[in-house]
Amino acid sequence: TRTAAVIPAAGRGVRLGPGAPKALRPLSGTPMLVHAVRAMARSRSVTLVVVVAPPDGADEVRRLLDAYPLTGNTDVVVVPGGETRQESVRRGLAAVPEDVAIVLVHDAARPLVPVDTVDAVVAAVREGAPAVVPALPLADTVKQVEPRTGDRAGEPEPVVGTPERARLRAVQTPQGFDRATLVAAHEKIVLEGDGATDDAGMVERLGAEVVVVPGHEEAFKVTRPLDLVLAEAVLARRRA
Ligand code: C5P
Numbered sequence: 325t326r327t328a329a330v331i332p333a334a335g336r337g338v339r340l341g342p343g344a345p346k347a348l349r350p351l352s353g354t355p356m357l358v359h360a361v362r363a364m365a366r367s368r369s370v371t372l373v374v375v376v377a378p379p380d381g382a383d384e385v386r387r388l389l390d391a392y393p394l395t396g397n398t399d400v401v402v403v404p405g406g407e408t409r410q411e412s413v414r415r416g417l418a419a420v421p422e423d424v425a426i427v428l429v430h431d432a433a434r435p436l437v438p439v440d441t442v443d444a445v446v447a448a449v450r451e452g453a454p455a456v457v458p459a460l461p462l463a464d465t466v467k468q469v470e471p472r473t474g475d476r477a478g479e480p481e482p483v484v485g486t487p488e489r490a491r492l493r494a495v496q497t498p499q500g501f502d503r504a505t506l507v508a509a510h511e512k513i514v515l516e517g518d519g520a521t522d523d524a525g526m527v528e529r530l531g532a533e534v535v536v537v538p539g540h541e542e543a544f545k546v547t548r549p550l551d552l553v554l555a556e557a558v559l560a561r562r563r564a
Pocket residue numbers: 331332333334335336346347376405406407408409410412413430431432433434521545547
């Protein structure tokens with residue numbers, strides 16, 4: 325069974341502060357996206373990586389990736405993304421050939437995911453799960469609130485509930501899918517606003533089963549400036 329990885333990398337990364345698109349920012353001298361592509365290619369099952377570039381940045385991303393050739397025999401293609409993450413993934417999926425049975429979707433913003441986590445996700449899909457997400461228990465208690473917006477933005481927000489922490493998981497990527505299931509989800513599920521923040525959520529709405537396997541602390545998402553400090557420290561520890 326062939327496995328492909330789609331990497332949505334079209335986000336601007338505003339929460340990280342001003343600068344280049346998030347995926348192109350360097351981590352110990354190498355663009356975050358290059359780390360993410362290597363993390364997928366490191367898995368022996370992944371033979372194709374589809375990178376979804378910013379809508380007007382496909383050529384730039386292609387040139388960038390050409391400057392960091394992979395050592396194995398994984399193909400890398402680049403396609404332009406869309407306004408939302410969901411739209412970017414849909415465009416990436418359209419570039420996956422029909423004979424690919426398993427599709428991983430991996431955020432460029434999770435450049436340091438270990439290969440064992442990637443392989444565990446692929447193995448669970450091979451064993452028959454239509455959708456698999458790596459996830460970790462939460463350290464923080466989570467509250468659901470009534471968000472204050474518009475005129476009331478900035479006011480204290482009322483708490484409406486506290487889900488039992490032991491039953492919550494923070495989900496990571498790569499999320500792995502039986503290709504037909506993910507394609508069906510992207511064809512049938514149309515979400516308003518910013519779309520889906522996670523592909524497994526779309527498969528849930530389709531009514532298909534989604535299962536969780538253990539994630540890894542190094543698969544954290546680089547979102548805020550402090551995450552860059554942590555990512556550099558992880559890379560330094562690997563080199564030591
Ligand atoms: O914004 P967030 O951190 O959820 O983004 C997760 C991933 O989705 C990032 O890798 C980002 O580049 C990607 N993305 C995208 N197209 C968008 C928005 C986000 O490919 N329009």
